Amino acid sequence: MERAGENSSRHSTRSSSSPMSVDQFVSLMAPLIDLEKEAEITASIGSASSKSLEVAQKRGSVLLNLKCTDAQTGLMGKVLLEFQSNKGDLLPAHKFSNHDVVIVKPNKADSSSPLLGQGVVYRLKDSSIIVAFDDIPEDGLNGPLRLEKVANEVTYRSMKNALIQLSKGIQRGPAEDLVPVLFGEKPPVVSKKATQFSPFNKNLDHSQRDAVLKSLSCKDVFLLHGPPGTGKTTTVIEIILQEVKRGSKILACAASNIAVDNIVERLFPFRVKLVRLGHPARLLPQVLESALDAQVLRGDNSALANDIRKEMKVLSGKLLKAKDRNTKRDIRKELRTLAREERKRQQLAITDVIKQADVVLTTLTGAFSRKLEGSAFDLVIIDEAAQALEVACWIALLKGPRCVLAGDHLQLPPTIQSVEAERKGLGKTLFERLAGLYGEEVMSMLTVQYRMHELIMNWSSKEFYDNKVKAHSSVAAHMLHDVEGVKSSSSTTPTLLLIDTAGQVCDMDEKKDEEESTMNEGEAAVTIAHAKQLIECGVQASDIGIITPYAAQVTCLKMMRSKENILKDVEISTVDGFQGREKEAIVISMVRSNSKKEVGFLSDHRRMNVAVTRARRQCCLVCDTDTVSHNNFLKRLIEYFEEHGEYSSASEYVS
């Protein structure tokens, strides 16, 4: 049972966390990373018996019986292979996502048999999956194939390496003065001298300007706390521009590729000298020109390396034809010299590009790249820091003496597969830890939000942000029926709408699917019915998002969506999968409805914070108030909707 008041202490920005030493941190984290890796491997396929392959396919980690339907080269020398189901229909539900590492094997090959190739998921469609390979697999692509999701070795290796660096005690190196501050052994220094700056973005609000100013004054660490929709990335961009103007060299990172690309795109108009590191298949097409590979190809050293490769090709031909031993020996010697020279030129080409850039952008794992070995930066910026594992942050942090972390520890933390690792603290983020350790001293919170009607925001502001976040006048009163083409009706006028499934005669109880995830078909029907009403009133389907905490409910909702063409463009996702996104209208299906009044992980405050704050103009909650009100936090949410919104009964939506 939760106690009254639990909420306020849980959400305060500064909790009394006692500092952890570097050694304690390293010995706590090293085994937890192993546990997480094991959990990821276990989630993929166990053995290759046809039964376990079927099970793995049901779990979503394997796609069976595929055929390779297309091969294209492009994307800086990568080969793009397209796979479709052998039957030519839709792919079954799966957990492959863009950028995952996958292997391709003959459909029935056992687990120890060699793979045909390993690549990176490049595009996903309903009926096919495109994978980028470094080389085209030599043969074996003609028969039936399977794709398996595999653990990304590099992620774990890079985190382990960061821990090794930390455990060695960073006596020297770019981060030697930063490490003691981040472990509470030395106080952070904030310059008292007022720093003036003239903003590049003239629209920055007062809280964004204050944050930039504070960031420029912090000598070691600065935390940019950005509640939903408050322009966290806008502020990060301004910080980068001000730092470049000061002459700083910056390493800008985030946990996900999409967040890194978002920064790259938003820096473009300012003509900053930047380079984006990363596998081309993981980058958005619009940022490919900034990719390291593309810039290296344009450099002089790369042209020289190319000439050397041509020369080597000619020599290799001669070697094949040569009969005389001495001639062969001489050619081999020359080839070795050329190979050394080619490697040197390649490396120089890379170093040149990195040296010339003011801002180097990569994911946290990408910061482990050998291409950055020996590079030091004046400042490391990590966006989405509250969604990144602390160990992952250290991969980048070891490269500079100062850091700026941007995020919101009151939204969802990183996803962790291993229950044990999570319980033992793998998921506690550096952002959260530092907010607890130093609080306001090194932190600024953005307080004007540009997304939500004020009624949607106020619940979150009160529960999580001490009532400090206010809606900007451009959004404070915007309504769904203000959108062009939308009719005013009982479905479109409420900003907050509660649809209650409690006490229904028809079946609105939850049940479990095969994977033990919870679903509620009756509630899903009501949710879909409301979305349909919105569309009938002129709301664009693509302006509607349906979100739910449970994966099984996502599948159930998607099945219902597939039956009605007008719903095609309604997005359906888990809450976790929708973090960082927004829609004009959001419908939340809460699922839980049971006589024991169990609410499971609905009670995770941060998940509900994310769910509600995805909505711009309307937030609709579909739930069994009898069940969910059993939890104090959710009870307050229901009461807020009852007080400030419209109430309707589920019976009005189902015949």
Ligand SMILES: Nc1ncnc2c1ncn2[C@@H]1O[C@H](COP(=O)(O)OP(=O)(O)OP(=O)(O)O)[C@@H](O)[C@H]1O
């Ligand atoms: N000072 C401002 N004036 C007007 N609009 C702004 C301002 N700052 C941010 N915005 C707008 O608010 C929206 C959110 O901004 P941004 O993408 O920077 O936010 P974020 O906090 O990173 O988002 P999220 O909540 O998804 O983390 C954008 O449409 C942006 O243009």
